[in-house]
Amino acid sequence: MKRIEKDPLQKRLEITNWILLALLIAGSLLLFSARFSLGIILGGMISVVNFHWLYNNLLSVFEGELNRLRSAIMRRYFIRLAVTAVSLFGIIAGDIADVIGLVIGLSVVVLNIVLTTVLTLCHNNRVEEL
Numbered sequence: 001m002k003r004i005e006k007d008p009l010q011k012r013l014e015i016t017n018w019i020l021l022a023l024l025i026a027g028s029l030l031l032f033s034a035r036f037s038l039g040i041i042l043g044g045m046i047s048v049v050n051f052h053w054l055y056n057n058l059l060s061v062f063e064g065e066l067n068r069l070r071s072a073i074m075r076r077y078f079i080r081l082a083v084t085a086v087s088l089f090g091i092i093a094g095d096i097a098d099v100i101g102l103v104i105g106l107s108v109v110v111l112n113i114v115l116t117t118v119l120t121l122c123h124n125n126r127v128e129e130l
Contacts, residue, residue: 010055013112017048020115021108028101039097043105046087051109053080 021044028037057076061069091097 009116013116014052016112016116017051017108020112021045021048021105024104024108028104032101033098036098036101039091039099039101039103040105042091042097043102044108045105046084047106047108050080050084 021040024040024044025037028040057080058073061072061076088102091102092099
């Protein structure tokens with residue numbers, strides 16, 4: 001079956017996720033401890049990989065048969081949730097990284113979506129004013 005080409009907005013979100021994560025890591029390395037920076041790195045990686053994994057799961061489900069759609073989505077969702085939960089539990093219980101840095105890293109995708117929405121709305125309002 002032919003793969004669906006990625007939407008330009010999806011490509012932009014994926015690239016901006018990595019750029020935003022790199023900026024947060026660079027800033028934290030300059031201003032905070034290595035443990036805090038590790039939290040941002042681990043949280044950001046979990047967040048970005050989870051976002052990419054969700055996209056691939058939904059894409060493969062919608063390319064399949066429609067009668068198995070709901071069960072496939074739910075099964076993959078719970079697998080993704082379990083992997084994320086085990087990863088976060090290991091990081092927090094093992095006291096590997098700073099929890100505040102971890103939360104900031106986990107917020108990378110949310111920050112990116114909010115930033116992209118605000119910039120898109122500002123750009124569209126400027127175009128309409130002309």
